[in-house]
Amino acid sequence: MSDDLFRPVGPPWQRVSPALTKALRILCVLPLLLLAVVLAVLGVLLPVPSVVSWVLLGAAAATVLGAAWTWSWADRSRRAVGYAEQEDDLIVSSGVMFRRLVAVPYGRMQFVDVSADPLERWLGIATVTLHTASTETAAEIPGLPAEEATRLRNRLTELGESRGSGV
Template identity: 70%
Template sequence: MLGVITGAVLVLIGAVLTVLIWWAGVPAIVVGALGAAWVWWWAPRNQRSWGYTEAPEDFVVRGGIMFRRLVAVPYGRMQFVDVEAGPIARHFGFATVTLHTASTKTAAGIPGVPIDEANRLRNRLTELGDSRGAGV
């Protein structure tokens, strides 16, 4: 009789654990699927939102999906240009180019730039900053 009761208790515990795991697992799967769908939809839009152009007197950077930002940084006001790439970005061949000025409001960053273009951009902007900032 004790073996039957022990067996019934173990079956009941197993059933309760199965229900708890099911209830905890389904939300986790749903949240994971929704997160993956959000990234799949958001990532290409975020990439397309970033852009830059080299104007005659300043460097213009735009970006942002929901809150758009347009920054024009005069070449003569650039203090230095920073190229950063973490291990994952380096693996995929991308870097972030950051333009630093005396004011934090006019500092601008461009994420997801191919590494060769980032290095070219750093050299070009440094050259333009040196030539335009000579009288400052």
């Protein structure tokens, strides 16, 4: 039912690179695992009453569980990202728990950003952000392969120029 709600309008969703899963995992899971290790080491080594060290170990275990959940969330989150170039609008959808679908008419785009942080660059992906005169638009497509990001940017800029209708 909910997937139905966010089904694409025209052409099917174009999905993004699996490298995004990797990026999300590195960003979110790694720190959690590090935290778990620190907690566990403290729990074992600190000269504190056993209750405290059990609490620390428990926290470490919970963090590991959290990391495991985040691991699977990363992939679901990546799969939830989709975009479709329609005749007159670009449609972007994202989110697992909080799903969102934004349709941006080409003529309304003010500018298009392509950005890639060092991690994204290493994985060969980039994020394309669409800006209209409204900040609510906030349409972001993460995890695009670098060439696809450039192509999309050029295409959108071109379409924006030919259909631009001012503010």
